[in-house]
Amino acid sequence: MSTSNLPAQSLPVFRLPVADPDFVQNPYPLLAELRDSMPVFFDPDMNRVVLTRYADISAVLRDKRFGRSALHRYSRDELGWPPPDPAQAHFDAFNGNHLLDSEPPKHTRLRSLVGLAFTPRRVEGLQTRIEAILAGQLRGLGQGELGQGGPFDLVADYAEPLPVTVIAELLGVPEEHRALLRPWSAAIVRLYEPSAGPQAQAEAERAVLEFSALLRDLSQQRRRQPQDDLITAFVQAEEANGQGERDRLSEQELIDTCILLLNAGHEASVNGLAAGVLALLRNREHWDALVEAAPREDSLPIFRRATEELLRFDTPLPMFERIVLEPLELHGAALKPGDRVSLLYSSGNRDPLKFTEPDALNLGRDPNPHLTFGLGIHYCLGAPLARLELALSLRALCRALPGLRLVNPDEPGQYTGGFVIRGLARLDVSG
Secondary structure, three states: OOOOOHHHHHOOEOOOOOOOHHHHHOOHHHHHHHHHHOOEEEEOOOOEEEEOOHHHHHHHHHOOOEEOOOOOOOOHHHHOOOOOOHHHHHHHHHHHHOOOOOOOOHHHHHHHHHHHHOOHHHHHOOHHHHHHHHHHHHHHOOOHHHOOOOEEEHHHHHHOHHHHHHHHHHHOOOHHHHHHHHHHHHHHHHOOOOOOOHHHHHHHHHHHHHHHHHHHHHHHHHHHOOOOOHHHHHHHOEEEOOOOOEEEOOHHHHHHHHHHHHHHHHHHHHHHHHHHHHHHHHOHHHHHHHHHHOOOOOOHHHHHHHHHHHHHHOOOOOEEEEEEOOOEEEOOEEEOOOOEEEEEHHHHOOOOOOOOOOOOOOOOOOOOOOOOOOOHHHOOOOHHHHHHHHHHHHHHHHHHOOOOEEOOOOOOOOEOOOOOOOOEOOOEEEO
16 A cells, blocks of 8 residues: 555544444444535545545546556556555455456456346346245245244345345356355455454455355356356357457456455345335334335335435445546645545535435435445446345335334444445344
């Protein structure tokens, strides 16, 4: 990481308490203070400039002088970065090879090829299957030890199973391997937290290796015996590369793309749904309004709009970063290639300069240009799938359990220890 102290010389210094459980539980009061008094600051612990206002975050996301990677232009020595850590070599290789952390021209090529297979038509075609999966999950919540209307953990018993099942079916991962996907995803994304230690590093490295081995076997099988799944579509996706040749994903690019789809889509869907239901149950009039609308066949647009507001109101991926690609000035701070800028999506999504009454839940908010899926060339490719899963999950829950309530309204649930990826550890509810 760059060790430049130039930002610290020209910006106020503040240490964002990303590992403080109280901050992770409710970051919004502090973020509001920072937007007012210190909208741009330098965090010496993370060694990053931090942006809190919507306009600044939006501008950086659209500015080609910032990227997700800088190693396509510079060596680590030129950037002043330390050598790569051999203890996470496979994790780093995964990050350096997938769509999210690449830059043009590689990003353009990968996004084009992945887009050939991961089409809006393919995603929208999943609606019937998603509804069937949800119906099965909801039947299970009224049986056995849980008892009819009895308490259950919304996170583990409802929010988590759907995205894993959908992405596993979409990719073509056999059922006997699916129980491994959620632990692998959790281990990999844990290493994105600034406070991650050696144990998280070892677990992420192992998860990348094990997941890669499974996907390598599956991709080789699909080359021999194609099936109607996304791995086959990635194997077969090709296009002209402008030089009279056909371009395809390499095996490693295919593997890393599949891991990315699981991690990014799964974490956003699980955390977005759990936090969204918590917000609705704390604002009961909004839950009741959705319950009233849910039985109608034409109600999905209402739930799609509600989903957008819930993703804005409590952002499941609160903090992203960009890396400076060329010398520039940002709010008076002279930045050089390799410097990092943290973008607080969760703060931008509550910015009163962009949203009217941003701390109020407004399910009819329209337009709702939240930052949750990013902006610019790195706008989330999986956003349509996440949106569909969330809207259908919420509608099915409202239909099946209209009387849903928090078991412990005063202490409904604790958020996990992370702030880069923030979600409830559990949420006890009863029907």
